[in-house]
Amino acid sequence: MPADGPVAVLANPTAGRGRYRGLLPDLLERLSTAGRPVRLLAAGSADEAEAACQAAVAGGASALIAVGGDGTVHRAMQAVAGSSVPFGPVPAGTGNDFAVETGFPAEPRAAVEVIAAALRQGRSQPVDLARMTGADGTVRWYGAVLAAGFDAIVNERANRMRWPRGPRRYDLAILAELVRLRPRRYTLTLDGERVEVEAVLVAVGNGGSYGGGMQICPHADPTDGLLDVVVGGRFNRRTLIRVKPRIYAGTHITHPLVRTYRARTVTVAAAGITTYADGERSLPLPVTITATPAALHLLR
Structure with missing residues (x-):
């Protein structure tokens, strides 16, 4: 060093x-x-x-x-x-x-x-990062989770709102998007294998948690050289409201509408969705995400 x-x-x-x-x-x-x-x-x-x-x-x-x-x-x-x-x-x-x-x-x-x-x-100790590449060649990195489903859509709405300020704005954005909730069609390419899904939640984790401790990708390990993909399928409003609290413990992945995958490289494609990485507004879909071993050296 x-x-x-x-x-x-x-x-x-x-x-x-x-x-x-x-x-x-x-x-x-x-x-x-x-x-x-x-x-x-x-x-x-x-x-x-x-x-x-x-x-x-x-x-x-x-x-x-x-x-x-x-x-x-x-x-x-x-x-x-x-x-x-x-x-x-x-x-x-x-x-x-x-x-x-x-x-x-x-x-x-x-x-x-x-x-x-x-x-x-x-x-220092090395950990993996996820390297994102957008359709225009833009490259970004993230350490925790990329959200590309309902949570990303809520964040996008909240960022467009000018009122109210503070956490209430996010709460209102959730209510607005719950009213409009519908599964979106995604194309996932997992190490070259193409999967078509209709889903409400899509997350790609280098790490396991986002949003202050929500274990959306509970088995993700930022030292294994792999990405964990969690897909919540055709949830209706009632099912999503019931399942959402289970994300804090990571038990949502046992729900019959949830599918999990693991891959080194993941492409996520869908129409009209802007992703959020580590909670920050990031690249619009489609994006290709690659697990990059030892991309960051942590002082610990």
Whole structure:
């Protein structure tokens, strides 16, 4: 691991509805105990945050740390995916699925202590990432789960709404989409094998959970070089409402309308759906997702 450059830190002050905002000075001080200069990156938007991370890595940062939730981690990891620059996610958001699932403590100060110790000892551990390629050749990476069904459609509606602010907007988006609920036709290509399905839920997991602990792909392992695909078929409204709470425990996969698959490369195609990766708006379908072993080196 290179040790001469600064440790770049991307922090999202609004993550977790701002409840960890006051912790940032303490987190930076704890990072500085690793004996390297610490540089806090400036960014006013998600796109600026991603660009700042790319610039920091290109400029010789010896490591990149993301303080925030899955969205912040997702933006930051675009700069280090496929490289040897090590990465440390500090869970400080509403959803911290990637950080927790890859073995970091859920408490931010404890996570920083793990990262600082890894920096001091020059230690990192590889994990897989999922590499997405869109129809236009755009490439993105994600660490946890790609949603391409009902959850993605709800997120897309919520992002278009200007009222109300906060969690209520998402709740209203769910109600609106439940009224319109219908199975969509998907074409899945799993390591070259084509499968046609009508489905309400489609998720492709490098990791198992999304949305703050919902085990949508409960058997996914971000070190096995494979993607887990979970398809919830022709659910009606009543069935979806009954099955949805079971996702927190991962027991939804035993429902007769749910199918699971495992593959190294997955193409998902359907009309009119924009995917959400690690909770962030991502590429429109069709997309091809490839499990990429050791694409990220975690400071733990």
